[in-house]
Amino acid sequence: MNASYRIQSFHPPRRTLLGPGPSEMHPRVIASLAQTVVGYLDPAFVSMMEELKELLRYAFQTTNPLTFPLSGPGSVGMEACFVNLVEPGDKVIVCRNGVFGGRMLENVERCGGVPVVLDETWGEPIDPAKLEDLLEAHPDTKTVAFVHAETSTGAQSDAQALCDVARRHGALIIVDAVTSLGGTPVLVDAWQADAVYSASQKCLSCTPGLSPVSFSERAIAKVKARTRGKVQSWFMDLNLVLSYWGETQRTYHHTAPGNSLYALHEALLLLKEEGLENAWGRHQRNHEAMKAGLEALGLQYLVREGARLPQMNAVHIPAGVDDLAVRKTLLNEYNIEIGAGLGPLAGKVWRFGLMGYSSQPENVLLALSALSAVLAEQGYSHEAGAAEAAAHRAYADHHTRAAAQSGKTPIAPQQ
Ligand SMILES: *Cc1c(COP(=O)(O)O)cnc(C)c1O
16 A cells, blocks of 8 residues: 555644753744745845844853854754864863763764863763863863763753863863753853854754854864864855855855744744843742652652753652653653653663743643652552642742742731
8 A cells, every 4th residue: 555645744743842852932933933935145034144143142141253053953063163173183172971972072083183081970060170180181182072061961060160171271162052051051251162052942942953153263263273174074164154154244155944043033032031040040940849849759860969950850760660651651641751861871860851941830740740640650659749749839939039039028828
């Protein structure tokens, strides 16, 4: 039988996305995707591109003129940083405390760089003192690369401290801010980071397939001063991409993914309207409620307090509970997607993402309720309703603190 007779329009199921990305999109972002196509050099499109760069500079907290979205997912942003900044023979320290540090290493090798790896236990942040030791042992290091927010474990490294150490040793700095941008502070100028990349579908809650990047003057100087051959990737060569995204010229390089860029413009506008600090505060508040609920269920975090990402909550799977069965039931019966463990953490942890537009109290309460029910089906004993109650208390505590700060007296229940 010819299967094509049965092919119909595709209508995805409605899911609550609480995994490692993509996150859910705001209705305004979804609507922006359905707008009419215009040419990539249409004056209206070009002025939208200028606004995009300005909005991205706000999100990245930078004045870097070379701040724009690359056409491609976060992996393209990562690769673009390495192919442009790493010349064959360059020594690069790669900090690896999870999956994405491993990919950075892969990129250094493919660029012909000489990698020196700072390996850290998965779930731990990178220790700036260890970076300092390694830089002292390798004074010829050209570049230091690290992942700010390791999505595979939920650990956040102290980017300011790591950048300070690298800067003191005169190294260029590449930072993966894919999961942090929009969720926790990414302060490109304050950090003095040189090449920072992110992705559209994590805390920016936009359609996947775009990678915001920002390059410092030092990074551009390094690209311009390359002596050992052209950038190995034609598509990602900054010298060429700039002909389209740069300050002055506007000539064809590749056809920009126009509708995705409309969506990014809208997603960044939403972030600007909310305010970065409020967005960080919202991620923290929902994390605290999620944490209270998960802990009420007896689940333990992989990452220690103080190094946890609010937007990525990795918890140990209790002994005797079937990882796959739980995730399947959450998906099939509750329409909730959560993240599985990766690499050495496969089958050991669940990852609850609360990213961007997905970071909402309704999602926290839904996830806790569903998880509680599914764990009960698994024979895992706990008190029904305790997780939701703990989350409610966390929100109430937050409101009490906020009210106390604003001098309002809470309303007492009537006797
Ligand atoms: C998701 C992610 C990437 C890769 O982004 P894609 O858009 O999937 O290519 C890179 N680094 C980190 C930390 C991520 O979480």
